[in-house]
Amino acid sequence: MQAARSLEGVRVSLAELIEIRHRVRELPLFSTPAKRSLLIGMHHSKLRGRGVDFDQVRVYQAGDDVRNIDWRVTARTQEPHTKLFHEERERPIYILVEQSRQLFFGSARSFKSVLAAEAAALIGWAALEHNDRIGGLVFGTSENHEIKPRRSKQSLLQLLNRLVRANQGLNGQLPMEPDSLCLGLRRAREILRPGSLVVVICDERALSDTAEQQLLLLGRHCELLLLPLADPLDHALPAAGLLRFVQDGAQLELDTHDSDLRQAYRELGDRRQERWQRLALRLGALLLPLSTQFDLIDQLREQLQPRRA
Known part of the structure; x- marks a missing residue:
């Protein structure tokens, strides 16, 4: 447990x-x-492509589109039949x-x-x-x-x-x-x-x-739904003094008491968020950023x- x-x-x-x-x-x-x-809009947007599925065949009625006549059924029954379609859901x-x-x-x-x-x-x-x-x-x-x-x-x-x-x-x-x-x-x-x-x-x-x-x-x-993930530390460094980071044998030291450093770090995170927002606008996509907080x-x-x- x-x-x-x-x-x-x-x-x-x-x-x-x-x-x-x-x-x-x-x-x-x-x-x-x-x-x-x-x-909103994700299932009521304009259709991309044909967007219809075959539904059934019925007897031809005046006003039906002749392009939808089912010639096989017509030949078999000796009576005009037309195909019906429904919007793809x-x-x-x-x-x-x-x-x-x-x-x-x-x-x-x-x-x-x-x-x-x-x-x-x-x-x-x-x-x-x-x-x-x-x-x-x-x-x-x-x-x-x-x-x-x-x-x-x-x-x-x-x-x-x-x-x-x-x-x-x-x-x-x-x-x-x-x-x-x-x-x-x-x-x-x-x-x-x-x-x-x-x-x-x-x-x-x-x-x-x-x-x-x-x-x-x-x-x-295609329709797009964007969910970028972030952690609070991706956007703000705590004023915790000297921090050491090690990755793949390389070492980095940051003095988080340096206000200029923390400000530059915040601005970097803000620019990432703004880039996602601009992209979502260009795509007409829904943007739902998520935080581990x-x-x-x-x-x-x-x-x-x-x-x-």
Whole structure:
């Protein structure tokens, strides 16, 4: 029991990600026919591509489009029949979630890697309840784990299991994987059809020039939901005196009593936030930044309620 408590917020288990399904109703993320979604516009946007599915065949009536005549049924019955279509309501939802050495850090409620896993699980369960197809990619290490979008609980559980395995394998000795977000986005562009929803859950610091370009290309045909993750220490250094950092044999010393240094550090964090905001505007995407300082559901509720009004 003591070991389990010591890992709370540091590691995540499959049981915890499955348990999150019970919190989905606290925050209805997707629209239903009777109720608009808190994520306004995500299921009522203009169709990309044809966006219709075959429904049934019936006897031709005056005014029907002759291009929709089903000639096989017409020939068999010797009476004109036409195809009927209905607007497509389900769509692939592809969750790109990072589990990297960079996320294996946290100074508040949880590590960023745990927050990323919880956010992916919440969105996955919400989408499955809404009858959408679920797939995704766990990236951030040399071995990426991809699940093709399918409308099944098994598909989501497979994604969550991959996510837990990657999370359990994180440690401070793993090699750095530069621009892994860019590679994940490129893969999404290769396999996803127009009209899909791509949920990007990654470190706030992962937005490189190449990753931004991939997001712009992906945003031409897919809807995007951006969830950059940050820790309070990503934006402000405490006045704690001389701090020493060691990474891959290199050592860095910072005098945090230096007010100019702390101010420059804050400005660097502010510029990262502003870059995400500018990108979301260009993409027409919903931006929901998350912090390790607060509960996941509370953060999302606070950010989405003003949009509902």
